[in-house]
Amino acid sequence: MxxxxxxxxxxxxxxxxxxxxxxxILCHLTHGKKRTSELKRLMPNITQKMLxxxxxxxxxxxxxxxxxxxxxxxxxxxxxxEYGRSLESILNSLCAWGEKHLTKVYGDKFSVLEDSVLNExxx
Amino acid sequence: MxxxxxxxxxxxxxxxxxxxxxxxILCHLTHGKKRTSELKRLMPNITQKMLxxxxxxxxxxxxxxxxxxxxxxxxxxxxxxEYGRSLESILNSLCAWGEKHLTKVYGDKFSVLEDSVLNExxx
DNA sequence: CCGAATCCATTTTGATACTG
DNA sequence: CAGTATCAAAATGGATTCGG
Numbered sequence: 001m002x003x004x005x006x007x008x009x010x011x012x013x014x015x016x017x018x019x020x021x022x023x024x025i026l027c028h029l030t031h032g033k034k035r036t037s038e039l040k041r042l043m044p045n046i047t048q049k050m051l052x053x054x055x056x057x058x059x060x061x062x063x064x065x066x067x068x069x070x071x072x073x074x075x076x077x078x079x080x081x082e083y084g085r086s087l088e089s090i091l092n093s094l095c096a097w098g099e100k101h102l103t104k105v106y107g108d109k110f111s112v113l114e115d116s117v118l119n120e121x122x123x
Numbered sequence: 124m125x126x127x128x129x130x131x132x133x134x135x136x137x138x139x140x141x142x143x144x145x146x147x148i149l150c151h152l153t154h155g156k157k158r159t160s161e162l163k164r165l166m167p168n169i170t171q172k173m174l175x176x177x178x179x180x181x182x183x184x185x186x187x188x189x190x191x192x193x194x195x196x197x198x199x200x201x202x203x204x205e206y207g208r209s210l211e212s213i214l215n216s217l218c219a220w221g222e223k224h225l226t227k228v229y230g231d232k233f234s235v236l237e238d239s240v241l242n243e244x245x246x
Numbered sequence: 247c248c249g250a251a252t253c254c255a256t257t258t259t260g261a262t263a264c265t266g
Numbered sequence: 267c268a269g270t271a272t273c274a275a276a277a278t279g280g281a282t283t284c285g286g
Contacts, residue, residue, distance in 0.1 A: 098132035
């Protein structure tokens with residue numbers, strides 16, 4: 001295994017959860033197992049390509065599990081792995097900070113459709 | 124002010140601290156005020172251009188202060204703003220997770236030159 | 247010399263069409 | 267439904283230049 005040099009440990013974290021989508025995916029998975037199409041609906045602006053790609057990388061880094069059900073049409077689910085759950089408090093803090101930030105920037109009424117609500121809609 | 128739509132609040136957080144460098148910059152600033160050249164030395168792989176650009180954006184979002192000393196040669200310092208300090212616990216958690224992750228991946232001995240050490244070297 | 251700006255190459259991400 | 271392929275756009279990187 002090639003040992004990569006980091007100048008500060010947060011760079012190692014960013015290698016796992018950095019980029020435009022990984023934190024968003026992981027945040028959604030903190031609310032439970034989700035299949036690919038659910039994630040796609042929760043993230044209307046991600047492309048299929050990026051979703052697949054980011055999920056693969058998260059799986060490679062061991063923070064999510066990929067569960068394939070052998071059936072037609074295909075059904076694939078993703079969930080936080082045990083290791084991934086060590087990120088949960090960080091993910092929750094990131095979400096919480098974003099909410100406060102939006103309140104600060106836009107005032108009390110801002111446009112986040114909470115995923116708890118979205119999850120309801122998906123049922 | 125244009126109201127942007129987010130599908131989950133973490134997206135608002137990522138708009139402020141996302142991208143390849145912002146978390147790294149902010150982590151360094153949690154250890155105190157730094158001038159541009161110090162940050163550059165703490166981040167050997169960032170280009171001057173990106174450093175300047177990211178610092179401008181962090182300043183625009185109100186998480187850092189830019190302090191210009193009118194002297195020759197020029198001296199510019201950056202520090203976490205009061206608002207930026209609301210990110211400190213998140214930044215510390217991100218660093219801590221990275222350390223644990225490196226230990227898990229590479230074993231007990233890994234190649235992060237702690238910035239406390241680097242800060243000493245810079246004196 | 248320091249901090250920043252400009253120009254162009256490379257990498258990452260996006261849009262669309264397509265496959266089993 | 268889940269994933270792939272191709273091409274286009276955006277973000278990031280490298281080298282150089284500039285003002286003070």
